[in-house]
Structure formats: C-alpha cells, structure tokens
Amino acid sequence: MKKSLGYEELKKKIIDQNLCSRCGTCSALCNRIDINYDDPILVKDCTIKVGAIQCEIDGMCYENCPKVKTPTDTIEKNFLEGTKSEQVGKFIKIAAARTTRSEIGNISQDGGIVTTILAHALQNKLVDGAIVTGKDGVEPWRPKSYVATSLEQLLPSAGSKYTNSPVVKVLGKAIMEQKLKKMILVGTGCQISGSRNLQLNFFKKFDGIDITTIGLFCYENFVYEKLRTKVKNLFNIDFDKLIKANITKGKFIFATKEGVHEKKVREFMDCVVNACHKCTDFTAELADVSVGSVGSPDRWSTLVIRSKKGAELINEVKKAGLIEVSDQVNLDELNKTASKKKASK
C-alpha cells in the first residue's frame, strides 16, 4: 500500500518555503487543516505522521497541492481542447467580450463577462452553485469566498478584490458537506490548478460531480493586511472606503468618493503573496474559460475559451444575447504580458 504524505510534509516542502499560494486546496477535503487569509494551519492533529499510516482521505492535502505538483499534460488531455500556445496554453478561441446586462456591467470589474456567465448558469439551473469571492460583511474589502446559489447571492461578488482568499476550500466543502454536485468555480491560476487536481484525483470517484472552471488572468495577488496598510501610508485612504481597485497598464488604481489615487504596481511588491513571484501562469491556463482585461479595450474582457464545455457555455450566453463578442482583441499585448510572467520566475 502506498503511504500517504500529510500536513507535515506540506509544511516542510511548501509552507515553510514560502511557496503556499493560499488557494485552499489542502483544506478542501480535510477538516484537520484550515485556511483563511494566511498559510494553512492544523486545527486538529493530522492523522498521519509522514509515512506511518494512511489518513482517511489518503493524503489528499499533499497530493493535490498545486505547488507540490500540477500534472499539466494530464489535465490538458482530460479537460481541454484546441491548439497550444507557448504564452497562454491551450485554446479554442480568443475574443473580446462584454455583457449586455447593464445591472451587471455597472458593478463588474471589466466586461462583466464572469458575472454574466455565472448568472446564466444559476438562473437556468445549469449548476447547483457558483464558488465566488465577494466581500466580508464587516471589513468591506476583505475578500470572502462562498457558494452563491441565486442571482441575489451572486451579484455582490462582482468586481476584483486584489487579495487572496481560499476559493478551493469552499469548493471542497460545498461538495463534501453541502452535497452539491454541479458547480462552477471562479479563481486565479493557482486556484484553478488546485481545483483541477481535485477533479482529476478525487471528485472523479463520485457520480455526478461536474465542475466548470472560470479562470482570471492574474499577474500577482496581495496580502490583505499589507495592502490595507500600504494604501493608508501612501495615500492616506481608509481601505474600507474604497469604491473600486484596479490594476491596468502597470498601475494600481484606487478610487474613493474623494478621487482617484494611483502608483506603479511595482511600488506594492512588498505586499505580494510570496508564491506569486514563482508563478508563471498569467492566464489561468487550465480553466475551461479564462477572463481578464489585458488585450481588450476598457469595459471589455478578453475571453480565452479552452474546452468544449467552456465553448458551449459561451455560445449559450451569446445566443441568449447576454454578451457581445468581438474579434478585436490585442493578441500581441496578451502574449507579451503572459510571456513576461513566464520569464519573471
């Protein structure tokens, strides 16, 4: 019998080496590990001491951590289609798109594509729930990942929170505890890799589990407490009073009622989650569909369709008149940014 590796090994090889992206995969299946905004911790003793005995989930915390390994080729073979580009991974089509639903366009980050897709999936009962990241009720810009099962629950998740949240933990709990089966998950590259690992290694053992993934382009993510303090020090802004934060063309922009404040993103490097410095996946290459702003005009999104499932979903949303799609996408800009991320490691 293959011996499973557990939290101790994860701590030694990933957490203590500052490689944890805080995606939440390790705690998706295990109630002994918890993670919120910092590194994962043990809340109950791990049932295995390395190599000694098997745990009830067979060391899934270590096995599925995307920083331990992500079997890209196997995931591509199992889930994705199209041609492979060196910069952005497998794709069937790349386009620019924007929502036609003004109530979504008014609250979304860019083209409102992500929220429009999720709204369609929920309203037409294509999924039981959407794993999204909204804002904490107490501190308005502290991210909080949760399962939205209705449009009402979904809408507050629109817009980017540039700080990490354990999205994959919520997916695991939704499936294992709430017994939801058909899920759609939104996350950055590391979160998509973690959820793909679970799909490949664990969820395929269950009947009817069906996960669709929407990836977000991501150059880096930031630690909430550090970003909050930095913004206060640089601009004397109360983070709680932000209206919108945005990263575009190398600038980090913060809007409040009083005005707009901006600085080059590189001024915020001391707030970046350490693991992001080692990441090469700008476009969330393993998602069914990836979405970001780079390559598209203001208030539009760049859409990378990577699977049959993703293509069907986008076609449905387009056919229903919920999004407008254009070929006017700046592939050079997209490829350049993705290449820069690959070279930055």
Ligand SMILES: Cc1cc2nc3c(=O)[nH]c(=O)nc-3n(C[C@H](O)[C@H](O)[C@H](O)COP(=O)(O)OP(=O)(O)OC[C@H]3O[C@@H](n4cnc5c(N)ncnc54)[C@H](O)[C@@H]3O)c2cc1C
């Ligand atoms: C940390 C981060 C860094 C990013 N960096 C870039 C970048 O460098 N270049 C670029 O082109 N695009 C980047 N994006 C993506 C971009 O900000 C938009 O999310 C994307 O263009 C989709 O826009 P939309 O209007 O379709 O999304 P919306 O309809 O507004 O929906 C936004 C979705 O993002 C999810 N979300 C919000 N915050 C988080 C979070 N912290 N973690 C996980 N999911 C979250 C919500 O669940 C929601 O479903 C980044 C996003 C994040 C979260």
